[in-house]
Amino acid sequence: ETGVTQTxxxxxxxxxxxxxxxxxxxxxxxxxxWYKQSxxxxxxxxxxxxxxxxxxxxxxxxxxxxxxxxxSHLFLHLHxxxxxxxxxxxxxxxxxxxxxxxxxxxxxxxxxxxx
Amino acid sequence: DQQVKQNSPSLSVQEGRISILNCDYTNSMFDYFLxxxxxxxxxxxxxxxxxxxxxxxxxxxxxxxxNKSAKHLSLHIVPSQPxxxxxxxxxxxxxxxxxxxxxxxxxxxxx
Numbered sequence: 001e002t003g004v005t006q007t008x009x010x011x012x013x014x015x016x017x018x019x020x021x022x023x024x025x026x027x028x029x030x031x032x033x034w035y036k037q038s039x040x041x042x043x044x045x046x047x048x049x050x051x052x053x054x055x056x057x058x059x060x061x062x063x064x065x066x067x068x069x070x071x072s073h074l075f076l077h078l079h080x081x082x083x084x085x086x087x088x089x090x091x092x093x094x095x096x097x098x099x100x101x102x103x104x105x106x107x108x109x110x111x112x113x114x115x
Numbered sequence: 116d117q118q119v120k121q122n123s124p125s126l127s128v129q130e131g132r133i134s135i136l137n138c139d140y141t142n143s144m145f146d147y148f149l150x151x152x153x154x155x156x157x158x159x160x161x162x163x164x165x166x167x168x169x170x171x172x173x174x175x176x177x178x179x180x181x182n183k184s185a186k187h188l189s190l191h192i193v194p195s196q197p198x199x200x201x202x203x204x205x206x207x208x209x210x211x212x213x214x215x216x217x218x219x220x221x222x223x224x225x226x
Contacts, residue, residue: 056213106160
């Protein structure tokens with residue numbers, strides 16, 4: 001596997017379910033990110049991890065719970081979601097941001113539908 | 116309030132002609148700008164970037180122009196090819212290293 005992978009690619013869940021999204025990067029990067037892409041809205045940064053430490057939580061509701069066990073893996077645990085949480089969830093990774101270099105490599109995303 | 120704006124949701128260009136994608140921003144503290152390209156069912160991929168100390172960066176068929184006084188940047192693709200049909204995201208980096216994305220512009224290259 002190369003690049004950034006995400007599983008599952010599609011997920012349908014009820015509002016009372018608990019599920020997890022998984023992201024894995026094979027690029028040797030130290031920073032990982034969760035983004036949310038809703039229809040007709042900009043990509044929204046949700047969480048940032050640098051060297052496994054969470055450095056950013058962009059006012060995300062507690063029904064989204066990230067976990068970063070090591071610099072290659074990132075999870076997003078979901079529970080009691082709302083229909084408005086239906087979106088494409090993108091994982092990305094990068095080297096620790098350096099001046100002039102901040103290319104993020106994205107996974108293909110998980111299309112989440114909350115019913 | 117959107118700090119990075121792509122006001123054209125879609126753009127159609129004839130194959131072989133120039134595609135110009137525009138982006139406006141409101142925060143004068145942004146120091147780095149990026150363009151990403153996204154195909155359906157795939158994540159965005161980095162395309163080209165420009166530092167705020169430059170006004171132009173070129174990479175093959177892709178050129179990004181930055182007009183700091185107007186807080187405007189544009190991506191030029193010439194000549195446009197069918198494989199360029201995708202959604203293009205403009206993004207800007209602030210001093211806290213946070214990247215803020217625009218909504219994207221869908222580019223259709225017509226045969």
